[in-house]
Each structure stands twice: as structure tokens, then as C-alpha cells.
Amino acid sequence: MIRLSVALFLVQAGFHGFTASIxxxxxxxxxxDPEIGAxxxxxxxxxxxxxxxxxxxxxxxGAMRLFVVGGLCYLVAAALLFLTGVGPEATVAVVxxxxxxxxxxxxxxxxALSLVPSLVSATRxxxxxxxxxxxxxxxxxxxPPLSIVxxxxxxxxxxxxxxxVLVVGAIALALARPITPREAVESNLEAAKxxxxxxxxxxxxxxxxxxxLFVLHWGVLTAYLPQRSESAGANIGLFFAADxxxxxxxxxxxxxxxxxxxxxxxxxxxxxxxxxxxxLLFPLPTTEILVVSGTLTGIGAALIVQPLLxxxxxxxxxxxxxxxxxxxxxxxxxSIAVGTIxxxxxxxxxxxxxxxxxxxxxxxxxxxxxLADGGLRHAVxxxxxxxxxxxxxxEAGTPIGP
Numbered sequence: 001m002i003r004l005s006v007a008l009f010l011v012q013a014g015f016h017g018f019t020a021s022i023x024x025x026x027x028x029x030x031x032x033d034p035e036i037g038a039x040x041x042x043x044x045x046x047x048x049x050x051x052x053x054x055x056x057x058x059x060x061x062g063a064m065r066l067f068v069v070g071g072l073c074y075l076v077a078a079a080l081l082f083l084t085g086v087g088p089e090a091t092v093a094v095v096x097x098x099x100x101x102x103x104x105x106x107x108x109x110x111x112a113l114s115l116v117p118s119l120v121s122a123t124r125x126x127x128x129x130x131x132x133x134x135x136x137x138x139x140x141x142x143x144p145p146l147s148i149v150x151x152x153x154x155x156x157x158x159x160x161x162x163x164x165v166l167v168v169g170a171i172a173l174a175l176a177r178p179i180t181p182r183e184a185v186e187s188n189l190e191a192a193k194x195x196x197x198x199x200x201x202x203x204x205x206x207x208x209x210x211x212x213l214f215v216l217h218w219g220v221l222t223a224y225l226p227q228r229s230e231s232a233g234a235n236i237g238l239f240f241a242a243d244x245x246x247x248x249x250x251x252x253x254x255x256x257x258x259x260x261x262x263x264x265x266x267x268x269x270x271x272x273x274x275x276x277x278x279x280l281l282f283p284l285p286t287t288e289i290l291v292v293s294g295t296l297t298g299i300g301a302a303l304i305v306q307p308l309l310x311x312x313x314x315x316x317x318x319x320x321x322x323x324x325x326x327x328x329x330x331x332x333x334x335s336i337a338v339g340t341i342x343x344x345x346x347x348x349x350x351x352x353x354x355x356x357x358x359x360x361x362x363x364x365x366x367x368x369x370x371l372a373d374g375g376l377r378h379a380v381x382x383x384x385x386x387x388x389x390x391x392x393x394x395e396a397g398t399p400i401g402p
Contacts, residue, residue, distance in 0.1 A: 001119045001128060003173060005135035008112045010170035011067070012139040014074025015043070015105045017163035018081075020144035020240055021151045022098075023226040025086045034344045037223040041340025042095055043102035044219065047333030050106025055326025057107075059199065059319060063115040064174055070108030071171045073100045075164055082160040106333065109136065110325035117313050117321065126310045126380075130255025133305065137251060137298075140244030145237035199320035204327060206373035207308040207315075211331040213366035214271060214304055217278050217359035218297075219339015224352050225281065232284040239285075242294030243301075250302035255310070263307030264376040268367055270303030275363045282353050307376070314380045335362075 026036045058066050077100035084093035113132055120128040143163075150158045229236040257266055277296035280289050309328065316324040343355050370376055 001116070001131065003177075004112060004115060004119070005132050007067070007170045007173045008108075008132055009135040009138050010166045010173065011071045011074065011108050012105070012136050013143050013163050013166035013170075014071065014078065014108075015101055016139045016143040017078075017147050017159060017166070018101065019140070019147075019222065020226055020237055021147040021156065021159045022086070022094075023223070024148065024230065024236075025151060025156050026094075027227040027230065029085075029087050031086075031088075033224060033227065033347050036227065037340050037344035037347060039091075039094060039098060040223050041219065041337050041342075041344065042098040043105070044333045044336035045341055046099045046102030047106040048330045048337065050103040051110060051326040051330035051333060054107045054110060055199070055323035055330075058111055058114055058322030058326065063111040063322065066107045067111040068171055068174055070104040070106070070111065071167050071174070073104035073107065074167045075171075077101045077104065078160040078164045078167070082157050082164075085156055102333070106326075106329060110322065110329045112136075113309070113328075114322045114325040118318065124259070125313055126255040126257075126259035126306060127252060128255075129309050129313070130251040130258075130302075130306050133255075133302075133309070134248050134251040137244050137247040141241055141248055142244070144240035144244070148237045199323035200327070201315060201320070201324075203315040203375070204312060204324060206369055206376070207311050208327055208331045209369045210267065210304070210308060210366045210373075211328060212335045213362045213369065214274065215332050215335035216339050216362035217274065217356070219336035220343060220352075220355045220359050221278075221281070221339075222336070223340040223343065224347060224355075225285075228352060229285050229290060232286070234285045234287045234290050236290065238287055239290035239294040242291045243298040246295045246298030247302050248298075250299045251306060254302040254306035258307040258310045258380065260379060262377050262379050263311055264370055266303040266307050267370050267376065270300040271363050271367045271370070272300075273297075273303070274300035275360055278356055278360055278363070282356060307380075310380045311376060315375075 023036055023040055026039060031039075054066055054070075077097040080093050080097045080100070084090040086094050113129065116128050116132050117125050147159045147162070150162055154161075225239065226236045229239070254266060273296045277293040277300065280293045280296075283289075285293070309325075312324045312328060313321070339355075339359065347355065
């Protein structure tokens with residue numbers, strides 16, 4: 001479990017090493033906001049397809065093989081950016097790099113997370129998935145501000161070199177001694193329906209919808225907040241650092257709560273905190289406002305994501321968990337794509353504030369969907385989740401999950 005978490009921390013440098021540095025590098029190269037939003041959002045758009053394809057591949061070939069493939073995608077993307085930069089003449093290369101980064105996160109992250117439940121006992125899954133998630137978020141804490149420092153000192157080539165070293169370390173750690181399940185995860189679920197090798201259960205729909213509606217704000221912020229903050233003289237790196245730090249600090253407590261209390265309560269509190277964070281960003285930001293907003297988004301994300309992940313674990317089995325986590329990842333990516341690429345044609349006419357207002361509406365709708373899923377009102381480890389949408393075997397009297 002520890003080796004998996006360390007490998008996940010290192011490999012995600014392939015994505016988060018460019019979370020802040022790519023928008024800033026494009027901005028400094030004179031690219032307009034609509035173009036920056038489109039380029040940044042390509043990775044999220046590709047991540048959707050990569051996660052969907054990856055879910056079936058994880059179920060068939062195993063999580064660690066797909067984890068390594070994701071790492072290799074990150075390495076090729078870093079090498080491409082190292083060679084070409086992000087100037088107007090390198091648009092095609094930058095787009096290809098973002099495609100590779102989207103493919104990398106679409107494979108590496110769900111691969112690692114889908115392996116976690118089989119490494120621990122059922123009563124520790126919430127804390128275990130939080131530990132792995134914390135490793136991913138630690139990358140978000142460290143890499144964006146570090147990448148800005150490296151970008152200022154050595155340019156984008158320096159950032160790509162740093163990222164490559166970390167990703168190579170992750171691949172070496174994963175291959176040096178294979179990470180294999182220690183125990184089978186029991187499940188009374190009927191086999192999931194599959195189409196083209198990909199599994200889907202109707203009980204996954206509500207948690208995935210909550211994710212899509214909640215994450216919309218993050219797409220808007222990652223595409224447009226860096227250059228808006230730099231124009232106002234505020235340090236955007238501290239926003240990402242605060243967000244990542246407080247996701248990191250809150251994940252394990254949120255996982256501990258998810259093992260013990262109904263998911264609906266932390267989810268609703270997390271949505272409210274995220275809404276407050278978004279509301280703070282309507283005026284031109286100061287560094288202090290960015291830190292407070294990042295703190296709230298970080299804690300809010302942990303409170304929302306951990307219970308929903310545990311709910312998906314309870315509503316899936318070993319044979320289809322790769323698909324469940326891939327869909328979770330795809331839901332994130334789809335929402336970010338809407339917030340970046342989807343808003344690129346609108347940012348010039350509607351403005352940043354209008355797009356933030358739409359994101360707030362998405363947060364409100366996510367709360368409505370969460371309340372409508374009766375299964376989220378009952379603790380995941382208490383057995384069956386009354387009120388959840390049941391699979392055929394459950395309707396016959398079989399309880400959900402172990």
C-alpha cells in the first residue's frame with residue numbers, strides 16, 4: 001500500500017507538473033485566453049476516452065500494467081514539450097502533449113485506485129483509498145508551485161526535465177517488485193453488464209453525476225484563474241498549493257468518516273464549502289483570497305470525493321472495479337472539459353464572473369442529486385444501503401457489497 005501510494009505520487013507529476021506551468025507558459029508566449037482554455041482542456045477531454053477504454057483494459061489486463069502505460073504517456077509528453085516549447089509555431093506539438101497527458105491520467109489514476117480495496121480489509125477501505133488519494137494530492141501540493149519556480153528559473157524545459165525524473169522513478173518503483181493483491185474482496189453482486197468489455201451498473205449513476213456537477217468549477221478555475229491572478233499581482237501557485245495541502249490533510253479524516261457515517265453529510269458540507277470558495281473569486285483576487293479559496297476547495301473536495309469513492313467500492317466487485325474507477329475518472333475529466341474547452345468560445349463574451357456563476361449552479365445541482373440517492377443516506381460499511389438503486393441480484397434480497 002505504501003509503495004503504491006509513493007508510485008502514484010511520483011507518476012502524477014506527469015500531469016500536475018503542468019497544471020500551473022502550461023497556462024502560464026502559454027500566457028507568457030502571448031496566447032489569448034480562449035486559446036489557452038482550449039489547449040488546457042484538451043487533456044481533460046482526452047482523459048474521458050482514455051478512462052473509458054482504460055476501465056475495460058484494467059479489468060482485463062490488470063491495474064499495474066495500465067499504470068505503467070500511463071507513466072510512459074507522461075514521459076513522451078514531457079519529451080515533446082522539452083523539444084518544442086509552447087510558442088505559436090509549436091501548437092500541434094503542445095496539443096499532442098496534452099493528448100498524451102490526458103491519456104496518462106486516464107490510465108494511471110484509476111489503475112492505482114482500483115487496486116487499493118484488494119490490499120486492505122473491508123473496514124479499512126475508506127482510510128486506504130484516502131491514503132492513496134492523499135499521495136495524488138500531495139503531487140498537487142508540491143508540483144504546481146515548484147513548477148512555477150522552475151519555469152521562472154529554467155523555462156519550460158526545466159519543468160519537463162523535473163517531471164521526467166519523477167515519472168521514471170514511479171515506473172521503476174512499480175516494476176522493481178510488482179504490487180499484487182493480498183486478499184480477495186468479497187462481493188455478493190451479480191456480474192455487471194458489459195458492452196465492448198466495459199462494465200456498468202445503474203447504481204453508479206448518482207455518485208458519478210454528483211462528481212460531474214461538482215467538478216465543473218475546477219475546469220473554469222484551472223483554465224482562467226492563473227492568468228487572471230498574474231494580471232492582478234496575486235500568486236496563483238499558492239492557490240493550488242493550499243488546495244492540494246488541505247485535500248491532503250482532510251482526505252484521511254474524510255476517509256475515516258466515510259467508513260463510519262452516511263456519505264450524504266460530508267458530501268453536503270463539502271459542496272457548501274466549495275461554493276463559498278468559488279464565491280470568493282468573483283472580485284479580482286489577492287494572494288490572501290487565493291489561499292483562503294484554495295483551502296476551502298481542498299477540504300470540500302476531500303469531503304465529497306472520499307465518501308463517493310467508498311460508495312462506488314461497495315457498489316462494485318473485483319471484476320468490474322476498474323470500470324467503476326475509470327468512470328469516476330472520466331466524470332472528473334468530462335466536467336473539466338466542459339469548464340475549459342466548453343467555455344473557451346464564451347470567455348470573451350460572457351466573462352470570468354458569469355462562468356463562475358454557472359459553476360455555482362452546478363454545485364447546487366450536485367447537492368440535489370446527492371440528496372436524491374437514498375443509498376448515500378446510510379453508512380457504506382453497515383451492509384445494504386436502503387434507498388439505493390439496486391442491481392438485479394440485490395432486488396432479489398442480496399445485500400450490497402461485503
